[in-house]
Amino acid sequence: MESKQMRPDPFQRNCGSRQVIDRIGDRWSVLVVLTLADGDRRYGELAEHIDGISQKMLTQTLRGLERDGLVTRTVHASVPPRVDYALTDLGRSLLDLVSGLESWATTHLAEVQAARVRYDADLPHRAPTGTARPTRLTRPARR
Amino acid sequence: MESKQMRPDPFQRNCGSRQVIDRIGDRWSVLVVLTLADGDRRYGELAEHIDGISQKMLTQTLRGLERDGLVTRTVHASVPPRVDYALTDLGRSLLDLVSGLESWATTHLAEVQAARVRYDADLPHRAPTGTARPTRLTRPARR
DNA sequence: CTGTATCCGAACAGATACTG
DNA sequence: CAGTATCTGTTCGGATACAG
Numbered sequence: 001m002e003s004k005q006m007r008p009d010p011f012q013r014n015c016g017s018r019q020v021i022d023r024i025g026d027r028w029s030v031l032v033v034l035t036l037a038d039g040d041r042r043y044g045e046l047a048e049h050i051d052g053i054s055q056k057m058l059t060q061t062l063r064g065l066e067r068d069g070l071v072t073r074t075v076h077a078s079v080p081p082r083v084d085y086a087l088t089d090l091g092r093s094l095l096d097l098v099s100g101l102e103s104w105a106t107t108h109l110a111e112v113q114a115a116r117v118r119y120d121a122d123l124p125h126r127a128p129t130g131t132a133r134p135t136r137l138t139r140p141a142r143r
Numbered sequence: 144m145e146s147k148q149m150r151p152d153p154f155q156r157n158c159g160s161r162q163v164i165d166r167i168g169d170r171w172s173v174l175v176v177l178t179l180a181d182g183d184r185r186y187g188e189l190a191e192h193i194d195g196i197s198q199k200m201l202t203q204t205l206r207g208l209e210r211d212g213l214v215t216r217t218v219h220a221s222v223p224p225r226v227d228y229a230l231t232d233l234g235r236s237l238l239d240l241v242s243g244l245e246s247w248a249t250t251h252l253a254e255v256q257a258a259r260v261r262y263d264a265d266l267p268h269r270a271p272t273g274t275a276r277p278t279r280l281t282r283p284a285r286r
Numbered sequence: 287c288t289g290t291a292t293c294c295g296a297a298c299a300g301a302t303a304c305t306g
Numbered sequence: 307c308a309g310t311a312t313c314t315g316t317t318c319g320g321a322t323a324c325a326g
Contacts, residue, residue, distance in 0.1 A: 002170075010249070018170075025168030042287085042288090044287065047288095054319090054320055056320075059288085066262065081287055083288060090251060097240070101167055102153055103211075115212025119212075123248075200299065223307040226307080
């Protein structure tokens with residue numbers, strides 16, 4: 001019996017492919033991978049380049065990427081300590097996709113924003129108070 | 144002041160392109176868009192096809208996609224009511240990318256899972272209790 | 287410099303009850 | 307059928323404080 005080698009199906013709740021999608025989709029993961037596109041980067045460089053990321057989120061994101069085999073972490077025994085991060089082959093295989101994401105975002109940004117204005121404008125019933133509100137995309141300005 | 148049209152840069156905190164990336168990256172958005180790839184779908188069909196999504200999340204996701212101009216919502220005045228969702232041109236322009244995401248996830252799933260096993264295996268310092276834990280993808284082995 | 291540990295409010299997401 | 311309204315527990319994520 002042909003081992004039912006069924007393809008991973010992200011539409012099934014328990015399929016691991018869904019978790020992979022989650023990782024890719026992760027806000028910071030995308031930006032970290034993009035930053036590593038040009039070559040190795042130190043922890044501090046990453047923190048500096050990715051505006052608004054907290055130390056906690058950066059570390060957390062890097063650990064996750066490392067765990068998934070997308071980036072490597074290299075510690076140089078020096079004082080002060082220096083840690084370099086780089087994409088693995090697997091990570092690089094993802095690069096095209098992630099670049100495409102960035103590209104799509106920048107080229108279609110205007111359209112999306114226009115659509116939002118339109119949508120918010122003709123809301124006869126003003127913005128619902130509850131569940132109807134779309135995932136909050138306008139984040140409260142950092143105080 | 145030249146209203147110099149600088150290219151959207153997702154590395155800048157306030158750039159809208161980051162929010163677009165967030166939308167794309169959203170777990171359910173990806174699955175909804177993929178489901179609509181083959182054509183219109185009714186609300187119930189979406190709910191049925193996307194295993195594990197709650198009514199609330201489905202509605203919320205659809206509203207968000209609609210607001211961003213990626214899907215249309217068509218209400219048919221019938222009893223019982225019938226609502227069809229479909230991708231817009233903008234939504235379809237995203238389809239290749241999203242399909243690529245699914246494709247990458249399914250083809251590299253095994254590698255990612257293997258990497259995780261490896262990573263979790265040789266953790267000399269057992270899983271940190273705090274921030275170090277990657278976005279929880281597997282339940283921490285309860286000791 | 288490169289993290290780790292905690293505290294804590296905000297946002298998220300599931301379950302449930304109800305409606306046109 | 308296709309939602310909306312609430313309630314509530316969980317997770318996220320920023321802000322310190324501290325360490326190797």
